Amino acid sequence: MKRVTLALTLALAPVLASVGAQAETLKTVKDRGMLACGVSQGLPGFSSPDDKGNWTGIDVDVCRAIAAAIFNDPTKVKYVPLSAKDRFTALQSGEVDVLSRNTTWTLSRDTSLGANFAGVTYYDGQGFMVKKALKVNSALELNSASVCVQTGTTTEQNLADYFKANNMKYEVIAFAGADETVKAYESGRCDVFTTDVSGLYAERLKLANPADHVVLPEVISKEPLGPMVRHGDDQWFDIVKWTLFGLVTAEELGVTQKNVDEMAKSDKPEFKRAFGTDGNLGEQLGLTKDWFSRIVKAVGNYGEMYDRNVGAGSKLQIARGLNQLWNKGGLQYAPPIR
Amino acid sequence: MSIEARLPPPQYALRLKRVLGGKAGWNGIILQILFVAALAWVGYEIVANVRTNLAAQRITSGFGFLNNTAGFDVNQTLISYSGSDTYSRVLIVGILNTLLVSVIGIVLATILGLLIALGRLSPNGLLSRVAGAYVELIRNLPLLFQITFWYLAVLAALPGPRQSISVASTFYLNNRGFIVPRPVEEPGLMPFLIALGVAIVASIGLRSYARRELFMRGHVIRIWPYVLGLLIGLPVLSMLIFGAPVIFEVPVLKGFNFAGGSRIIPEFVALTLALSMYTASFIAEVVRGGILSVHKGQMEAGLSLGLGRGTVLRLIVVPQALRVILPPLTNQYLNLTKNSSLAVAIGYPDLVSVFAGTTMSQTGQAIEIIAVTMGVYLALSLITSAIMSFYSWRLGKRLGA
Numbered sequence: 001m002k003r004v005t006l007a008l009t010l011a012l013a014p015v016l017a018s019v020g021a022q023a024e025t026l027k028t029v030k031d032r033g034m035l036a037c038g039v040s041q042g043l044p045g046f047s048s049p050d051d052k053g054n055w056t057g058i059d060v061d062v063c064r065a066i067a068a069a070i071f072n073d074p075t076k077v078k079y080v081p082l083s084a085k086d087r088f089t090a091l092q093s094g095e096v097d098v099l100s101r102n103t104t105w106t107l108s109r110d111t112s113l114g115a116n117f118a119g120v121t122y123y124d125g126q127g128f129m130v131k132k133a134l135k136v137n138s139a140l141e142l143n144s145a146s147v148c149v150q151t152g153t154t155t156e157q158n159l160a161d162y163f164k165a166n167n168m169k170y171e172v173i174a175f176a177g178a179d180e181t182v183k184a185y186e187s188g189r190c191d192v193f194t195t196d197v198s199g200l201y202a203e204r205l206k207l208a209n210p211a212d213h214v215v216l217p218e219v220i221s222k223e224p225l226g227p228m229v230r231h232g233d234d235q236w237f238d239i240v241k242w243t244l245f246g247l248v249t250a251e252e253l254g255v256t257q258k259n260v261d262e263m264a265k266s267d268k269p270e271f272k273r274a275f276g277t278d279g280n281l282g283e284q285l286g287l288t289k290d291w292f293s294r295i296v297k298a299v300g301n302y303g304e305m306y307d308r309n310v311g312a313g314s315k316l317q318i319a320r321g322l323n324q325l326w327n328k329g330g331l332q333y334a335p336p337i338r
Numbered sequence: 339m340s341i342e343a344r345l346p347p348p349q350y351a352l353r354l355k356r357v358l359g360g361k362a363g364w365n366g367i368i369l370q371i372l373f374v375a376a377l378a379w380v381g382y383e384i385v386a387n388v389r390t391n392l393a394a395q396r397i398t399s400g401f402g403f404l405n406n407t408a409g410f411d412v413n414q415t416l417i418s419y420s421g422s423d424t425y426s427r428v429l430i431v432g433i434l435n436t437l438l439v440s441v442i443g444i445v446l447a448t449i450l451g452l453l454i455a456l457g458r459l460s461p462n463g464l465l466s467r468v469a470g471a472y473v474e475l476i477r478n479l480p481l482l483f484q485i486t487f488w489y490l491a492v493l494a495a496l497p498g499p500r501q502s503i504s505v506a507s508t509f510y511l512n513n514r515g516f517i518v519p520r521p522v523e524e525p526g527l528m529p530f531l532i533a534l535g536v537a538i539v540a541s542i543g544l545r546s547y548a549r550r551e552l553f554m555r556g557h558v559i560r561i562w563p564y565v566l567g568l569l570i571g572l573p574v575l576s577m578l579i580f581g582a583p584v585i586f587e588v589p590v591l592k593g594f595n596f597a598g599g600s601r602i603i604p605e606f607v608a609l610t611l612a613l614s615m616y617t618a619s620f621i622a623e624v625v626r627g628g629i630l631s632v633h634k635g636q637m638e639a640g641l642s643l644g645l646g647r648g649t650v651l652r653l654i655v656v657p658q659a660l661r662v663i664l665p666p667l668t669n670q671y672l673n674l675t676k677n678s679s680l681a682v683a684i685g686y687p688d689l690v691s692v693f694a695g696t697t698m699s700q701t702g703q704a705i706e707i708i709a710v711t712m713g714v715y716l717a718l719s720l721i722t723s724a725i726m727s728f729y730s731w732r733l734g735k736r737l738g739a
Contacts, residue, residue, distance in 0.1 A: 109702070112397065
């Protein structure tokens with residue numbers, strides 16, 4: 001009941017208060033002195049708090065990068081942990097300025113929620129995790145299995161589609177929270193736990209004995225995860241979009257957190273445009289000239305961000321795969337800064 | 339010159355005032371009109387504002403989504419349902435699951451609550467202390483905690499499907515639920531049901547005849563042998579003539595789970611158990627209060643007539659106590675129904691889980707879905723209230739006579 005009440009309050013808040021200020025998100029954020037960023041309730045690698053309440057993760061770094069671009073201070077972020085169910089309502093109601101919460105970009109979400117996806121932080125796909133003791137090697141051997149899933153996600157539909165397409169039966173047990181879902185899987189209520197592959201790796205770390213569980217090779221869906229902003233404020237949409245592109249561009253140009261000051265002195269025209277020593281691209285965005293170096297100083301480039309949170313430098317150890325740069329065989333591509 | 343009684347002035351204004359304004363007079367009317375107008379205006383503003391703002395933000399609104407394909411599955415459905423059905427069917431599935439857990443929970447909670455209340459009032463010291471301890475323990479622990487406790491306790495205690503506890507290789511108990519043989523309809527079902535129906539009607543007739551004889555003429559007629567004969571004899575006769583009404587499909591372990599048979603899922607068991615035990619502790623107190631409200635002279639009078647304690651309770655005390663018990667009992671029933679929405683914590687597919695949960699996040703139409711969900715709970719509560727009021731009214735008529 002509590003969730004319902006919360007959802008209702010969130011749903012009615014904007015509507016009753018008549019959203020007049022929605023077109024000026026940047027101004028609202030500046031006046032507040034804080035960026036309100038919707039994140040998950042704890043998904044290692046993407047957004048999770050440590051015991052001191054400091055948030056880390058790739059989704060968190062996106063928030064930090066935006067805050068750095070605006071305030072030149074990546075700590076000026078208020079993190080709002082949201083369940084899968086409440087996240088869109090929180091964005092619609094203005095409780096958060098940007099929703100950076102491992103959310104899959106789909107047509108219906110892009111069109112019917114009054115929100116826009118600003119880009120893709122992480123190319124993911126849905127997978128399955130089972131206990132090694134079951135001796136299952138492929139998702140196609142899962143006929144008649146019981147599957148635990150978190151409700152309020154695209155996962156439930158993908159699951160139904162996959163089992164139907166392969167003519168397999170299954171039983172679904174849907175829980176409201178990620179922790180309950182994993183607990184039920186661990187207790188043996190289900191044979192299979194399904195979510196995005198990155199999520200499987202992250203949740204596996206929380207299990208009592210991670211080595212007893214295996215992620216099956218099949219990836220059954222496309223899950224491009226990215227930040228969302230409200231409809232109707234194109235300037236804000238641009239800022240979030242180009243913060244992401246800025247991160248990718250930095251990796252393309254070889255600009256890192258360490259060498260950013262050196263690189264800023266470069267004479268090459270593409271560097272001069274990015275760093276604002278030539279032209280006024282930053283002002284066009286509604287930011288300052290040095291928006292690009294502010295971002296990189298705060299969180300590094302996309303590759304550094306990836307390695308630190310989910311890649312080789314993290315516990316998750318997920319290979320770059322689709323998230324490699326476009327010129328290295330992946331999908332991460334940024335339009336030119338010019 | 340005739341003397342005529344002078345007619346009183348018509349005083350139309352006064353009469354109108356009396357009709358419209360009640361005792362408060364004109365001021366009352368104006369206030370009432372203003373109040374209704376203000377209320378209507380606020381309502382209109384809310385609806386209009388919601389519509390404009392949703393349209394401005396290009397958020398889809400309206401109830402068209404109910405006809406869209408849901409595309410997700412539910413693990414307990416009382417009507418046939420698959421992912422290719424619509425959201426409106428999901429709504430019905432959710433309502434039925436909520437109803438199922440509520441109705442069974444209410445029945446169990448009432449029986450358990452009554453037993454505990456009687457135990458608490460019993461002169462047996464041990465029994466009354468155990469019942470008292472139950473009430474104090476259960477009603478003072480948060481319900482959500484109890485639901486999770488039962489769920490995890492039930493799950494942890496049970497083995498996996500391959501090590502199921504089996505009874506005669508037909509009933510299986512494991513952490514996927516309790517699997518029982520499923521009855522499959524045979525041609526003999528219709529005659530069987532008809533025979534059973536006839537037997538029940540005849541038994542009720544016999545009983546009312548026996549009671550009339552008892553009250554009117556003081557004849558005591560023993561009817562139970564005939565009732566037993568009817569209830570067993572007629573269906574057996576139909577089975578002999580038309581064949582078995584159903585055959586049972588025995589569950590078999592196949593792959594990860596059992597195929598065939600019906601299954602009671604652990605989520606349902608845990609939720610029903612927690613809800614009925616929790617509510618029973620409140621009902622026990624309500625019943626105890628009701629019984630204590632009947633003057634103890636009634637009990638003493640009954641006992642002095644030579645009736646047993648149970649008979650006095652059943653025939654004299656409880657009917658009088660019911661008038662006190664019913665209103666707070668209704669509250670408990672309503673609480674149980676509403677508390678069933680905690681199901682979402684343990685993955686039981688109730689209305690809040692499948693409709694206000696999955697459906698809401700898939701369609702994003704929070705306002706419509708929350709409105710519908712609230713409407714459903716409101717309707718369920720009002721229906722429960724109405725049934726209880728009707729029962730209470732009938733009881734009052736019977737006692738008052």
